[in-house]
Every structure is written in structure tokens, then in C-alpha cells.
Amino acid sequence: MQAAEAEALIAPPVDILEDASLFLDFDGTLVEIAARPDGVAVDARLTALMRRLRERVHGRLAILSGRAAADIRTLFGTPEFIVSGSHGMEFHYPDGDAVLAPRPESLSSALADMRDLAECWPGVLVEDKPLGAALHYRGNPQAEQACIALAQTLAARHGLYLQTGKMMIEVRAGGGDKGDALRRLMESPEMRGTTPIFLGDDDTDEPGFIAAAMLGGAGVLIGPERPTAARYRLASVSDTLDWLETAS
Numbered sequence: 001m002q003a004a005e006a007e008a009l010i011a012p013p014v015d016i017l018e019d020a021s022l023f024l025d026f027d028g029t030l031v032e033i034a035a036r037p038d039g040v041a042v043d044a045r046l047t048a049l050m051r052r053l054r055e056r057v058h059g060r061l062a063i064l065s066g067r068a069a070a071d072i073r074t075l076f077g078t079p080e081f082i083v084s085g086s087h088g089m090e091f092h093y094p095d096g097d098a099v100l101a102p103r104p105e106s107l108s109s110a111l112a113d114m115r116d117l118a119e120c121w122p123g124v125l126v127e128d129k130p131l132g133a134a135l136h137y138r139g140n141p142q143a144e145q146a147c148i149a150l151a152q153t154l155a156a157r158h159g160l161y162l163q164t165g166k167m168m169i170e171v172r173a174g175g176g177d178k179g180d181a182l183r184r185l186m187e188s189p190e191m192r193g194t195t196p197i198f199l200g201d202d203d204t205d206e207p208g209f210i211a212a213a214m215l216g217g218a219g220v221l222i223g224p225e226r227p228t229a230a231r232y233r234l235a236s237v238s239d240t241l242d243w244l245e246t247a248s
């Protein structure tokens with residue numbers, strides 16, 4: 001699918017959640033980007049909003065995050081919606097069921113190499129994830145090229161998938177993405193035949209936008225204009241929370 005010209009994108013109509021299944025990215029969509037991965041929090045407004053949205057879409061609500069699903073579940077405190085983590089490779093359901101792809105053995109070696117690099121670049125953080133290892137350089141943007149080069153080397157050496165992100169680069173298990181997660185969830189009896197709507201801000205969200213469109217729904221890009229497979233756009237996290245409150 002061709003990326004749409006982002007400047008042509010408008011806000012989604014507020015009645016778009018009628019007969020919808022709603023998929024939401026987390027960082028940069030529901031919460032502002034923070035200096036560090038552990039710098040985000042879920043406040044009372046967001047908790048209440050998720051409850052209202054769940055009712056609005058009759059339970060057809062999921063977060064699709066690049067984070068570990070356990071992170072999202074901890075942040076929300078045993079959520080009553082589906083959480084797909086690790087870029088579409090993990091699933092946690094409200095009834096306690098969980099599906100997790102196998103952790104690549106090579107991640108231990110990749111993490112050791114990343115930690116060696118981080119020791120040479122103050123401000124660089126290493127994130128150990130269930131299915132991936134990430135280098136965050138938001139704390140030292142000058143380390144960007146070194147982080148990308150190491151991640152490229154590790155991905156090639158270990159046959160891992162190279163995942164780009166916002167001031168981070170990750171090597172992770174391949175074989176799935178947020179588009180696959182959305183398609184899988186849309187096959188459930190509860191969601192089948194409904195219209196998938198997916199809100200996200202990052203590279204990892206683009207496969208989800210494509211999958212939503214191919215199933216008759218739409219993606220909503222959060223943030224500044226850029227080439228994207230999303231059909232609509234909201235300019236910021238703040239605008240997104242306001243729009244979701246109106247639409248719920």
C-alpha cells in the first residue's frame with residue numbers, strides 16, 4: 001500500500017467507533033514520550049478513558065505496544081482489555097490467557113554487547129525485553145550512529161529483526177508485527193466483521209495501519225505529518241486524548 005501524503009490527513013470523524021474494534025498504541029499515543037522508558041505513568045484520566053472506550057466498543061479494545069506486555073499491564077494495573085506487547089509478538093487477555101513467542105537465545109549475547117557500548121556512551125540505556133534488546137539514545141543523541149551500527153551488526157550476526165523506533169533501535173524476534181497482531185485479534189469471534197481502527201505514532205505502528213486499512217478500517221497517525229499508511233491524523237497526545245474522550 002502506498003503511503004498517503006500526511007499533509008492531506010484530517011482528524012477522524014468522531015462516529016468512527018460505531019461498530020469498531022479499537023487498537024491503541026501506547027508511547028507517543030496515549031502518553032507523552034518521556035526521557036526514559038520508565039518515565040511514563042498512567043493517570044486517573046487515562047484509566048477512566050480506557051474504561052469508557054471499552055464500553056463504547058463493547059469490549060473490542062486492545063493496546064498494541066512495542067513494550068513488554070507485562071509493562072503495559074503493570075502500568076494499567078490488571079487491565080480489562082487485551083494487551084499485545086513486543087511489537088505484536090505477545091498477547092495477554094483479560095481472562096488471564098497469555099501467548100508469548102519463544103525468546104531468542106542470542107538475546108543474552110546481544111544484551112552483553114549493548115551493555116558494553118552503553119558503558120562508553122553516558123546516557124545510553126539498554127532495555128531488556130522478553131523478545132528483544134533495545135538501545136535508547138534519547139539521553140545522548142550523539143550516540144545514535146554507534147547504537148544503530150551495533151544493532152545492525154547484532155541483527156545480522158544473530159538473525160534477529162532490526163526494529164527502528166523513536167531514539168531507540170532494537171533487535172528482536174522476527175515473525176510478527178503489529179499488523180499480524182491486529183489481524184489475529186480481528187479473527188476472534190468478538191471482533192470478526194467489525195471495523196478495525198488503529199491509533200499509533202511510530203515506525204512499529206505502520207504495519208498496523210496497513211492491516212487496519214486492508215480489513216476495511218483505518219489507521220490514525222498521531223503526531224507531525226510524515227509519509228504514512230494511516231488515513232487520518234491527530235497532532236499530539238493531548239489532541240488524541242481529547243478526541244478519544246469525545247468519541248467515547
Ligand SMILES: O=P(O)(O)OC[C@H]1O[C@H](O[C@H]2O[C@H](CO)[C@@H](O)[C@H](O)[C@H]2O)[C@H](O)[C@@H](O)[C@@H]1O
Nearest residue numbers: 026027033034035036037065066067138166168
Ligand atoms: O509501541 P509503543 O507502545 O509506542 O512502544 C514503543 C517503544 O516505547 C518505549 O520507548 C519509547 O518511549 C520511551 C518513553 O516515552 C522513550 O524514552 C523512548 O525514547 C521511546 O523510544 C519503550 O521503551 C520501547 O520498548 C517500545 O518499543
